[in-house]
Amino acid sequence: MILLPCPWCGPRDAEEFGYVGEMRARPHPVTTTMKEWRDYLYLRRNVAGWTTERWYHQMGCRRYLLVDRDTTTNEVRSAVSGPDRQKS
Ligand SMILES: [Zn+2]
Numbered sequence: 001m002i003l004l005p006c007p008w009c010g011p012r013d014a015e016e017f018g019y020v021g022e023m024r025a026r027p028h029p030v031t032t033t034m035k036e037w038r039d040y041l042y043l044r045r046n047v048a049g050w051t052t053e054r055w056y057h058q059m060g061c062r063r064y065l066l067v068d069r070d071t072t073t074n075e076v077r078s079a080v081s082g083p084d085r086q087k088s
Helices: 034-042
Strands: 003-006 010-013 018-022 050-056 064-070 076-081
Touching: 003 064, 003 076
Parallel strands: none
Antiparallel strands: 003 010, 018 050, 050 064, 064 076
């Protein structure tokens, strides 16, 4: 079981959340190449270790949060209010 510490609701089972994806900076739409844009849209790093992910608390406060999680152990070291959209 993964326990996510929602900043508004407190610790909750990850079943209450929707996994949005890993946080990555969005390339600039004017200056990026087609390859960079394709990589951003379709490729994932699939990190084995610490990564920053975006989750949505769909069965709670209905807010987005950023979670630092170790994908090998599911240890969570921080969860903070996240942006409603991907970084650009
Ligand atoms: Zn919440």
